[in-house]
Amino acid sequence: MNDQLNFHTNFTNDPNKREKLYPLFEKIFGIETSLLEDFYNRGLWNDQYVPYTYFDGEQAVANASIFPLDMQINGVRKKCVGIQSVMTDPVYRGRGLMKDLFKKILVDIDKQYEFAFLFTESPSLYTPFGFHVVKQYYFKIEYNHVPFNPPPKMKNLNLFNQEDINILMNIFPHKEALSKKFAPLTYEHALYFNFYSPNLNQKFYYIKELNTIIVFEVSKGICRVFDIVSETIPAIEELCAFIPFPFHTIEFYFSPDVFKLPHVEEIEYNTENHLMIRGQLLLHGESFMMPLTAEF
Numbered sequence: 001m002n003d004q005l006n007f008h009t010n011f012t013n014d015p016n017k018r019e020k021l022y023p024l025f026e027k028i029f030g031i032e033t034s035l036l037e038d039f040y041n042r043g044l045w046n047d048q049y050v051p052y053t054y055f056d057g058e059q060a061v062a063n064a065s066i067f068p069l070d071m072q073i074n075g076v077r078k079k080c081v082g083i084q085s086v087m088t089d090p091v092y093r094g095r096g097l098m099k100d101l102f103k104k105i106l107v108d109i110d111k112q113y114e115f116a117f118l119f120t121e122s123p124s125l126y127t128p129f130g131f132h133v134v135k136q137y138y139f140k141i142e143y144n145h146v147p148f149n150p151p152p153k154m155k156n157l158n159l160f161n162q163e164d165i166n167i168l169m170n171i172f173p174h175k176e177a178l179s180k181k182f183a184p185l186t187y188e189h190a191l192y193f194n195f196y197s198p199n200l201n202q203k204f205y206y207i208k209e210l211n212t213i214i215v216f217e218v219s220k221g222i223c224r225v226f227d228i229v230s231e232t233i234p235a236i237e238e239l240c241a242f243i244p245f246p247f248h249t250i251e252f253y254f255s256p257d258v259f260k261l262p263h264v265e266e267i268e269y270n271t272e273n274h275l276m277i278r279g280q281l282l283l284h285g286e287s288f289m290m291p292l293t294a295e296f
Contacts, residue, residue, distance in 0.1 A: 028087035044192040062097035115279035131276040137287035151244035157204040159195040179255035182288035190296040218245040
């Protein structure tokens with residue numbers, strides 16, 4: 001172990017250095033190198049992902065990364081950033097590497113962005129850097145849906161099929177924000193990586209007639225909607241017309257104000273993965289949620 005470590009930033013376009021992160025990802029998060037290689041080869045890991053990394057010789061030993069995460073908040077576009085891939089090799093812990101990385105990151109962030117977001121199971125690690133936990137809420141309505149017989153067709157996207165990925169990549173740059181109150185705008189990096197999550201992978205559906213992708217599941221009479229990707233978000237009645245399963249309740253895992261629904265119940269979203277924000281986010285006491293597809 002060297003006493004003097006080498007520090008690098010923004011090497012995403014250098015394949016040799018990018019690949020040096022793979023063993024650290026696998027050691028800390030259990031993410032296999034083959035998955036990361038596939039992610040990069042599909043063009044989903046672009047130069048907007050900026051790693052701040054310490055190396056011991058050729059070995060990446062500590063890293064934290066940032067990526068642009070513009071948000072719509074109270075109807076106004078805000079220049080924001082997400083922090084992810086926070087990891088230190090166990091052998092190198094206790095040396096203040098992550099503290100030093102965060103100091104470097106925050107200097108750059110504070111010059112360019114209004115807010116910084118991260119998800120963590122250990123909030124106490126980040127409160128010294130000015131981050132605070134915000135409560136999130138999902139939203140519930142009663143909605144009795146009996147599918148048409150036969151129902152209109154929707155395509156279950158296979159996100160390991162490049163043609164299906166292209167459908168999403170063609171719509172996403174022109175998508176309407178999920179919410180005027182609180183919605184991510186530039187979260188494609190997180191969305192693409194969530195393709196690989198078994199919790200979301202089979203839940204992407206394309207409705208050709210509406211040129212819309214809806215991420216949802218139906219279980220025990222509840223339709224859980226996680227995301228909608230569309231140039232113009234259709235009315236809830238139009239979307240439900242394509243869902244081939246009956247249900248009596250819809251749960252939205254984002255702020256559904258775009259639908260102007262009556263009688264929406266707000267329920268606190270309890271999870272071990274906490275959303276933290278650096279900056280004073282003023283939402284006038286309103287409830288909101290970062291979509292699960294945008295988690296990072």
